[in-house]
Structures are given as structure tokens and as C-alpha cells.
Amino acid sequence: MIVGYYNFLGLASMRENYGILLVDDEPAYRAIVSALLRSLPIDIDHAADRAAALRSLAVRRYDLILVDIELGRDDGREVAAVLRGADCPILAFTGLHPAEGERYFTDHGFDGWIAKPFEGRTLVAAVCRWLGDGVPSTEAPAEGGQLSALLGADGAASMIGRLHANLAEAVAQIDGGADARPIGHRMGGLAGTLGFPTLSAAWLSLQDDRAAWPTVRALTIEAIARAQGSAPD
Incomplete structure (x- = not known):
């Protein structure tokens, strides 16, 4: 190609x-x-x-x-x-x-x-x-790996679990009609702090572009499902 x-x-x-x-x-x-x-x-x-x-x-x-x-x-x-x-x-x-x-x-x-x-x-x-063949086909890279070095495996798992719970709540709020801009700012900052640059970029984008919500939502559901070992709905 x-x-x-x-x-x-x-x-x-x-x-x-x-x-x-x-x-x-x-x-x-x-x-x-x-x-x-x-x-x-x-x-x-x-x-x-x-x-x-x-x-x-x-x-x-x-x-x-x-x-x-x-x-x-x-x-x-x-x-x-x-x-x-x-x-x-x-x-x-x-x-x-x-x-x-x-x-x-x-x-x-x-x-x-x-x-x-x-x-x-x-x-x-x-x-x-x-x-083409020059680029390896791979899934989106894993994020949040630095948390394990800082908090240990159990501590990192707990922190990531709380992040995913907050993300799921944010999705429900926006789906229910809440203003995406302040939620995007809050969740983008949290995801970035914890070492999730893709989720951070996605959520922060909502401050300027509400039209991206379907993709932000899909990326978020995918990340939560991957962490839980299940396919996204």
C-alpha cells in the first residue's frame, strides 16, 4: 500500500x-x-x-x-x-x-x-x-503502566479501578444531558495525571468540540471493557 x-x-x-x-x-x-x-x-x-x-x-x-x-x-x-x-x-x-x-x-x-x-x-x-508491512499491526498501546512502578500492582489496580468508575459515571452524566465541557476538563486532567494520554486527549477535546463525544464515548467504553477483560458494548 x-x-x-x-x-x-x-x-x-x-x-x-x-x-x-x-x-x-x-x-x-x-x-x-x-x-x-x-x-x-x-x-x-x-x-x-x-x-x-x-x-x-x-x-x-x-x-x-x-x-x-x-x-x-x-x-x-x-x-x-x-x-x-x-x-x-x-x-x-x-x-x-x-x-x-x-x-x-x-x-x-x-x-x-x-x-x-x-x-x-x-x-x-x-x-x-x-x-503496509513497515508498520506493525497492533492494538492501541497500554497506558497507565507507570502507576505500577509508583504504587505497586495492587495500588495501581485500585487507582485505575477508581478512574474507570469515574469515567463510567461521567459517560452516564453526559448521556443524560450534562454539559460535556466541565466534565471533559475534569476527566481529561485526571486521566492525564494517572498516565492515560489517549483518554486525557479525548476528554479534554470536549472543552472545544462537543461533536467528538461519540468517539470519546467509544474510546472510554473500550478502555473500561479492556480493563475488565470483556468486549465493549
Whole structure:
């Protein structure tokens, strides 16, 4: 899937960082995607619209481009068509769920589709799959490991259990209509303090972008389910 330029030069094995361009006008997704992919050799650039995406392409090449469909005044389908000169896979990255599924997006010039909301492991696996063999396919990295060094295994387990209980309560509050902004600030700070950067970035994003709530919710439910050894609902 990776552009053949590096293979042609015999430099594929020397590649250190892949380039991904995320074209999305919701700032929350820059923080969330960057946090989820932090352990992989991936550089992520962000563009909020067609003009910014074209400026990014003018200064570097990319191995993968993710494009939201609803980009304010721009239509992501038209943006994808303009970006076709990048010579790399372009995926729809959107909450639009057409009846035709992925076929709708491939019919409109995309190579594939990553749906919002998403779980962390789904996004990581999809990105690794599209980048090819150079990036190991893995689930979202485990977080909170430093707590064991500080508190011991039992103390860390207790602290993480309380965090998950607080997260579950926060989910219930927002689902019930509570203002997501102060809750996001509180839970993002708590998750960050305890060493959970992905959850922290996700929850803090709610201060500016309530539209990201479905993804924040999915990531939170996934983290709780993984800790409990069960599949998320």
C-alpha cells in the first residue's frame, strides 16, 4: 500500500517516519488521532479545509490521507478528488454511514473508509493495514503502566479501578444531558495525571468540540471493557 518511491530507491528498510495528513475541521480529532498513534513511527499533519490540505501537499509527501466528508464549506468528496495527485491511499474519515457502506466511498474516489465513532484498536489496525508491512499491526498501546512502578500492582489496580468508575459515571452524566465541557476538563486532567494520554486527549477535546463525544464515548467504553477483560458494548 505504501507509495513505491522508497522501494524504488531501495530505502524502504531505512524509513523512520510515515506521513499522515488528517483533513478534518474538528480540532478534537487531531488530538485523539495523535494520541492513539503516538507509539507508531508516524508523523501526523492536520488540515482543516481544502486550501490547507493543498498547502501541506506542496511541502511534503504523505503515505496516507484521511479526509472527513463534512468540512465546513468544503465537501470532503471533492477535496479527495483534488488530492488524488498525492499518489497515496485516501480514506474517508467520517461519521457519515451510507446504506452502501464502504462501497459508497470507493465509488466516490476513496480507497477505503474509517468510520466515526471508532475504537482505538480499530483506528490503529486500519492505519497499520493501509501503511503496509513497515508498520506493525497492533492494538492501541497500554497506558497507565507507570502507576505500577509508583504504587505497586495492587495500588495501581485500585487507582485505575477508581478512574474507570469515574469515567463510567461521567459517560452516564453526559448521556443524560450534562454539559460535556466541565466534565471533559475534569476527566481529561485526571486521566492525564494517572498516565492515560489517549483518554486525557479525548476528554479534554470536549472543552472545544462537543461533536467528538461519540468517539470519546467509544474510546472510554473500550478502555473500561479492556480493563475488565470483556468486549465493549
